[in-house]
Amino acid sequence: MKVVLDRRLCSGHARCMEMGPDVYGSDDLGYCVLKHAEVPPALEAQARLGAANCPEGALSIEAVAAPAAVSPAKP
Amino acid sequence: MTTTTSFDTGLAAAPPHVPAELVRDFDYRNEPLFLIDPHRAFVEGMADAPDIFWSPRYGGHWVLKRYEDIREAAREYENFQHFPASLPALVGRPRPMLPIEVEPPLHQRYRFALAPLFAPPTIKALEPQIRAMAEGLIDGFAGDGGTEFVASYCAQLPVRMFLRLIGVPEEQTNWLRDLHGRMFAGDTVEIKQAAGLEVNAWLEATLAEKRRAPDDKVLSALIRAEPEGGPFDEQELIDLGFQLFTAGLDTVTNSLSMTWRYLAEHPEKQAEIRGDPAIVPGAVDELLRYSAIVTMTRRLTQDLDFRGLQLRKGEAVLLPTLMANQDPDVFPDGADVDFTRKVNNHLTFGAGAHRCLGSHLARAEMIITMQAWFERIGPFRIAEDAALVSHGGPIQGLVSLPLRWEGAR
Numbered sequence: 001m002k003v004v005l006d007r008r009l010c011s012g013h014a015r016c017m018e019m020g021p022d023v024y025g026s027d028d029l030g031y032c033v034l035k036h037a038e039v040p041p042a043l044e045a046q047a048r049l050g051a052a053n054c055p056e057g058a059l060s061i062e063a064v065a066a067p068a069a070v071s072p073a074k075p
Numbered sequence: 076m077t078t079t080t081s082f083d084t085g086l087a088a089a090p091p092h093v094p095a096e097l098v099r100d101f102d103y104r105n106e107p108l109f110l111i112d113p114h115r116a117f118v119e120g121m122a123d124a125p126d127i128f129w130s131p132r133y134g135g136h137w138v139l140k141r142y143e144d145i146r147e148a149a150r151e152y153e154n155f156q157h158f159p160a161s162l163p164a165l166v167g168r169p170r171p172m173l174p175i176e177v178e179p180p181l182h183q184r185y186r187f188a189l190a191p192l193f194a195p196p197t198i199k200a201l202e203p204q205i206r207a208m209a210e211g212l213i214d215g216f217a218g219d220g221g222t223e224f225v226a227s228y229c230a231q232l233p234v235r236m237f238l239r240l241i242g243v244p245e246e247q248t249n250w251l252r253d254l255h256g257r258m259f260a261g262d263t264v265e266i267k268q269a270a271g272l273e274v275n276a277w278l279e280a281t282l283a284e285k286r287r288a289p290d291d292k293v294l295s296a297l298i299r300a301e302p303e304g305g306p307f308d309e310q311e312l313i314d315l316g317f318q319l320f321t322a323g324l325d326t327v328t329n330s331l332s333m334t335w336r337y338l339a340e341h342p343e344k345q346a347e348i349r350g351d352p353a354i355v356p357g358a359v360d361e362l363l364r365y366s367a368i369v370t371m372t373r374r375l376t377q378d379l380d381f382r383g384l385q386l387r388k389g390e391a392v393l394l395p396t397l398m399a400n401q402d403p404d405v406f407p408d409g410a411d412v413d414f415t416r417k418v419n420n421h422l423t424f425g426a427g428a429h430r431c432l433g434s435h436l437a438r439a440e441m442i443i444t445m446q447a448w449f450e451r452i453g454p455f456r457i458a459e460d461a462a463l464v465s466h467g468g469p470i471q472g473l474v475s476l477p478l479r480w481e482g483a484r
Contacts (some may be wrong), residue, residue, distance in 0.1 A: 001431055009429060011150075011426065011427055011430040011465065012190065012194070012430060013424065013434065014195045015419075015420065017195065018356070026194060026195045026196060028190075028194065028196075029187060029190040029191055030190055030191070030193050030194030030195055030435070032194070036134075042450070044225060049418075052418040053418055053419060053420050054419065054420060054428055055420040055421065055422055055426055056146075056150075056422075056427075057420075066471070074467055
């Protein structure tokens, strides 16, 4: 999974980083910074929640083509 | 006409380009229901109004109700400018406040200088201070079994924190609150104009003091700042300070009063928080959504075809954020208060370049207040003999909120 950030729309609400602190961070001015080029599977829920809570609609979720064929092993 | 702006009862005639079926009398300052409950004043007052309508109040203005419409008007600054930021225009303030009343790219000169001072990491570092102040204030009345919450808390914590941030002694809290009240709600034009001059004089004196004895606070940082285009001159610093003054003195004050009123009237919602304090951040955002206090104004920079309507250059458009947050397309169950709401992309703090600069501070103050409050005070209610008085306008809120509870917890 990949998050796409539209920097023209981000106005620094910081809802993404509250709802998905491991996926989204803040620059010095308070605008969104993505922490991962590709979102690790364990953080996908955070990524979705953060994107859905953006009042500007500045974040969208894209599936990454041909993901590595490794499913997380279940203990 | 000699009436003052707040009590203007004149009704403008609709211009020919306004379809007759869109004319709807709505006084966003003085609808009678605002005196009882701003939430109801909007939701009930606009229940059967068209999505976009035209009110003959304050010389005539448009009102938007829908989330997408309000968001678009808030961020399309090329068509919808912010100056003058209130309706009617603020008396005693002919110059644009900075940065809210100028648009990009000039806006960035000011916004980018202020942004790091109010960014999430900066506010995070303030949390221990906010918590200590909140606990101290609440401890001061927790054992009394009741308090008038607006005076004892809402008008104290946010204003004191704001003064601390800009580097002004907290002893000025009550005087500045009074000055702010005269500026925005003075009974006559003369009172408002005099208050505007007083704010200017206070800023000049405060800036002079910061030049003489610089500190690490916001005003000194602005004096030292080196934005693109060179340092801010004296007039720019005053216009920046003016904006901080208007934004810092009554926004969180009113949000706190509206939130605590809701909780006082809904014991079952108090119980939810007591049962699971981890929901506090969600509860704060949900009540920010439900009781949004800001009704922004924008002015058309040019004639515009908007959703099939003709808007004309210079016309005012009201953007009640509370109504955006009730839009059934975005919040299908928006009439319900749900502290566990997963998606809460409300517009209480606006949208676009002018998104409330202090939103992170506001959230932190409200979250910390709610935590400290529920750690100290049991079930609370509105005093039985109290007559609540609220107000409409650009910032809605309560005049007073007498609360009661059974002793200290």
